[in-house]
Amino acid sequence: MTQTAPDLASHYIARGMRNPQLIEAALAINEDRLADAEPLLRAHLRQDPLDVAAIRLMAQLAARLGRFKDSEALLRRAIELAPDFTAARSNLAGILYRQNRFEETVEMLGTVLEVDADDASGQSLMAAALGRIGEYDEALALYSALTDRFPTHAKLWMSFGHVLKTVGKQDEGIAAYRRALEVEPTLGEVWWSLANLKTVRFDEADIAAMEAALDTAALSDDDRLHLHFALGKAFDDRREAETSFGHYDRANAIRHGQLDYDPDIVTRHVDKIIATLTPEFLASRAGQGDATPDPIFILGMPRAGSTLLEQILASHSQIEGTMELPDMPAIALREGKTVPSGWVDAVKEMPGERLAELGSEFLRRTAVQRKTDKPFYIDKLPNNWIYTGLIHLILPNAKIIDARRHPLDCCFSNFRQHFAKGQAFSYSLSDMGRYYSDYVRLMAHFDVVLPGRVHRVIHEAVIEEPEAQVRAMLDYLGVPFEEACLNFHQNKRAVRTASSEQVRRPINRDGVEQWKPYEQWLDPLKDALGGLWQAYPAVPATGK
Structure with missing residues (x-):
């Protein structure tokens, strides 16, 4: 009997439940035996290419392998065949x-x-996705309803806490995190989320609970590293530097072992950018991108004060703050797949029309983050420093601000920070020093080949002379000075980053020279930085 589209999915699902081959494939995926699952599914789909249940299993397998585009194509094919296939x-x-x-x-x-x-x-x-596009009220309503339905679901309480923190409801966020810990006291990410507020001081009972959690049998590596990061913060607050560093060191060692980070890749990439984006090359493509002036990029190292600069600028009547947007890296990585050597060589071959198309694409992709009619908006993804040249080429009238902080303070702050994703360089002191050095080297190149294009802001100068630094930034952006920019801590806007609570306070010196109590353990970082940490804020002639 021929199946119509609405009942095709249920037909194949029911049939698949009686098919030993598909049952074994599903079991293999569930047990992470992906190499066993793939040939079973391919053999079955060769015999029955319309089996939407098997197509969905193949999509799940592709996703587990990190092949998201393949997974997406398979799922779209399943939906095309069976439009009512809700799963x-x-x-x-x-x-x-x-x-x-x-x-x-x-x-x-x-x-x-x-x-x-x-x-x-x-x-x-849905709640998580709404939060990522700035629809926080809807996200909060969903999380509130879900935690009412599932009051013993620790990770729901944790996610609820994340959004509450983002919108500035710190006390409610802390309460949500605490509810999660009542349910699951070994959930390391919640302990780290509390520590990451930077305003919570753990008491003796908290420390004892975390230490007890570390002794739990079969504790996952992710829980363990989060607990070590949180205990590092707890003992840092108590000025017990040796114990604190020990926890940070163990946390970073676990995470470093989970990653496959090679600092030479970044160094070679910076070398290629410098060799390619010469004054002659840039002059030959001047003004060929999308001329729209709306975006303001705040970039540099993570933990360098970019959130503070964003909060200052987003307090201006003409500038909207958004978040750390993933769109520039996504565009660069996609374009880089068109040639074996990445986006730099792809840009070399691009006609001016394509540069303009990419600039327009960035504006379209980020439009969802704009919630007001203000003429300018901020993308504060720090790692966009590696794409400074691409930004200039595709958005020649966008503004670029380089947020820079003392190398030892900045890098050690990264070492004490666990990031939800990315920042693989940050889990080794030597890797971090290499990364900072490459960043400074590339920005020094743009100082030479595009003088005045990038406005540098030194974090310590903002602390010492905030009004002068704010005025200089606004002059660079071409907007008038507004007193609200100095009262940025009164701005109630949502802030997603680790500095969310810090930028809701007036400027202070809390983050200055935090590395000094830990100096005896920082030699790998100093060696990787070379002369940068002593010359700061100047840059040695070699960029190292």
């Missing part, structure tokens, strides 16, 4: 989210929740 739509929403396509995620989940409004996993992903 495939739900999976597709998850794949879109993992590719940072949050607006599309929300749209896809809308169709899922139309079919089943009580789908808790769909609601949870």
Whole structure:
């Protein structure tokens, strides 16, 4: 009997539950035996290419292997064959989210929740996606309802706490984190989330609870590293530098062992940019990108004061703060796939029309983050420093601010910080010194080949003379001075980064010379930095 589209999914799902080959493939995926699952699924799909249940399994396998584009294509094929295949739509929403396509995620989940409004996993992903596009009120409402339905779900309470923190409801956020710990006291990410507020001081009972959690049998590496980071903060607050550093060192060692980071890759990439983006090359492409002046990029090292600069500028009547946007790296990485050697060589071959198209694409992609009619908006993704040349080429009238902090303070602050994702360089003192050196070297190159294009802001100067530094920034941006920029801590806007609570206080010296009590353990960092830490804020002629 021929199956119509609406019942095709249920037909194949029911049949698959009786198929030993598909049962074994599903079991292999569940047990992480991915190499066993793939040939089983391929063999089955050669015999029955319309089996949407098997296509969905293959998509799940692709996702587990990190092949998100393949997973997306497979899920779209399953939906094309069976438009009412809600499970495939739900999976597709998850794949879109993992590719940072949050607006599309929300749209896809809308169709899922139309079919089943009580789908808790769909609601949870919807809340997360809404938070990523700045729709915080809707996200909070969903999390509130979900925690009412599932009061013993620790990770829901944790996610609720994240959004509450972001919108400035710190006390409620702390209460949500504490509720999560009542349910699951070994959940290391919650302890770290409390520490990461930078305002919570752990008491003796908290420290004892974390130390007890570390002694728990079969504790996961992720829980363990989060607990070590949180205990590092706890003992740092108590001025017990040796114990604190020991916890930070163990936390970083665990995370470093999970990653495959090679500092030489960044060094070679910077070498290629410097060799390619010469004055002659840049002059030959001057003004060929999209001329729209709206974006303001604040870039540099993480933990260098970029959130403070964003909060200052977002307090101006003409400038909107958004978040750390993933779009410039996404564009660069996609374009880089067109040639074996990456985006730098791809740009070499681009006609002016393509540069303009990429600039326009960035503006379209980021439009969802703009919630006001202010003429300018900020992208404060620090790691955009590696794309400074690309930004200049595709958005020649965008403004670029380089946020810079003392190398030892900045790098040690990164060593004490666990990032939700990315920043693989930050889990080794020597890797971090290399990364900082490459960053300074590249920005020094642009100082030479594009003089005045990038406005540098020294973090310590902002602390010592805030009004002069704010006026200089606003002059560079071409907007008038406003007193509100000096009263940035009164701004109630949402802030997603680790500095969210720090920028809700007036400027202070809390972050200055934090490395000094730990200096005896920082030789690997000093060696990797070379003369940079002693010359700061000047840059040695070699950039090292």
